[in-house]
Amino acid sequence: MTRDQLVAGADPVSAAWIDLCDPSPAECAQIEADYGITLPSADALREIETSSRLRAVGDTLVMTAPLLTRDPAFPATEERWMIVPTGFILTPRVLVTIHYAPLAPLTSVAQAIGPTHSDSPAGLLLHVLEEVIDRAADQLEMVSEQISAISRRIFYGEIERQGLQRETALLRRAIMRLGRAYDRSARVRFMFLSIGRMAGFLAQRGKDRLDAGLEARLHTIINDITSLDEFEASLSARIQFLQDAATSLVNIEQNDVVKVLTVASVAGIPPVLVVGIYGMNFQHMPELSWQMGYPMALALCLITTLVPFVWFKWRKWL
Template identity: 50%
Template sequence: MLTAIPSDAANPVWIDLLMPDEADISRIEQNYGIKVPDRAALREIESTSRLRADGDTLYMSVPLLARTGTPQWEIAPTGFILSPKVLVTVRYAQLDLFEAMTKELAEAQDLTPPLALVRLLEEAVDRAADHLEHAAELVGDVAQTVFFDDLGEGGLARETRILRKTIRTIGRANDRASRVRYMFLSMGRMVSFVGDRCTPKLDQDIQDRLSAVGHDIASLDEFEVSLSGRIQLIQDAATGLISIEQNDVVKLLTVASVVGIPPVLIVGIYGMNFKNMPELGWSWGYPYALGLCVLSAVVPYLWFKWRDWI
């Protein structure tokens, strides 16, 4: 699908290609001499593939975040082709960013291809910052659960379920933050590339806005690094708490098994029924054996308790 901005102009400033077909690609190549990259080309990760110049035309690609209808977000490789006459964007996924900017730029005055590109980058950075803010909120909620809430109420099973849910939540936050940082890395290179290649040709206002986008990316990248450190700390803490709980369970089972060994030994001895076993003729032989079983269980238990093992 091809969307031109302004739609009623003979020479549009911005053309957005969403899942372009052969007719759309052929039209762009014939009218503007631009080679539209396919999906495979947009997925290339080498810098030379993502950022290159062909005369006055810049070919760039950057991974953006796209909704999937689930809490998980996916990376959508997106192409930006900046020429003196037109800005062409190529994408193979629905992106809220482009839907919003289509309405805004359609009403913009004195729109130029560099201005359209800068406005798209500004909005992309703003939306990426929202992703980081959401991830930071998740991390804050998880930190409250791990470090401040009393997880012991409700039993061991409930505590384990909460910690497992916590690890999944922190994993989702980490996944989103890492995807945003990956996007920032590519966007930062793209901003520098445009600035280096087009600085003499760009208006001062466009240059200043490009520089501001670069500074925003750098500051948000630092925030993401700090957030990743918090995520790692909380993840290690939650994992450590689960290990402690598992050790407590193993300790309890160990104590129970040790406490049960002496009574079993005694019962085994008195279950042999030897003819010359003196205790068989005692009037209090059976109560004596039972008492000895209880005593052999209580003594190890008290010893474990004294050592503060249980």
């Protein structure tokens, strides 16, 4: 049962799952009165302590976890994601989910099972967790593809010999894309951490509500979370490596510029010295009255400029 069905006057007592999206105080009061439960507030859903996220009140399990969803404030073409704290209240009669922003996984599960399903509240909760994990795995796959594309751009010559300004701009964009990929994978891992604890809590405190089939599905969920968490850790390591590599390439490009400027400044010192000497206004300077004095000074400036360049080239400093 969705919030819209509840507002339309459907009987909540006959429902096995009630999904409340941004409920009003009156709707919360109705559910609390019908089932004898206390729904967590928006502030309570944001608590990060394990004791606040996982607790048993009689035969009711109260669990909260952050779920990842696309930020509706941005257009679909922009991959902006946000964490939505979500409450799961599991009783022998009903599963109540409460959140204060739309969540695509819950909508997808509700559409998939339909109104005539025969699942128990615990089975419905497992449906939700499976959908959440599937979507999170898709997120990690997209992050992996993004990282591979950035890796090819950095290490396989797509940004070489395009000019310093263009190369630096491309590397800057690569670093920004890596930062966004890391942010997404970190949010997925944060969600996995909470979902994993929630699944473990359910396996321990909700055994009496799980038949053999549901228990096997729950263990599969726990194993999937463990494997995906390891995959996310490897993605984070790759992202960190690529960020370091991109930063190092930017530093190398900057060092090359500094090296060229250093060589140019060093090569410019001798001719400045020559010009400074012959620019002195002493009365007795033999070259001042010499007919070839001016060409000799120009040639000396040229020679003293070329000699440092030849020296740097011979030492392979340039």
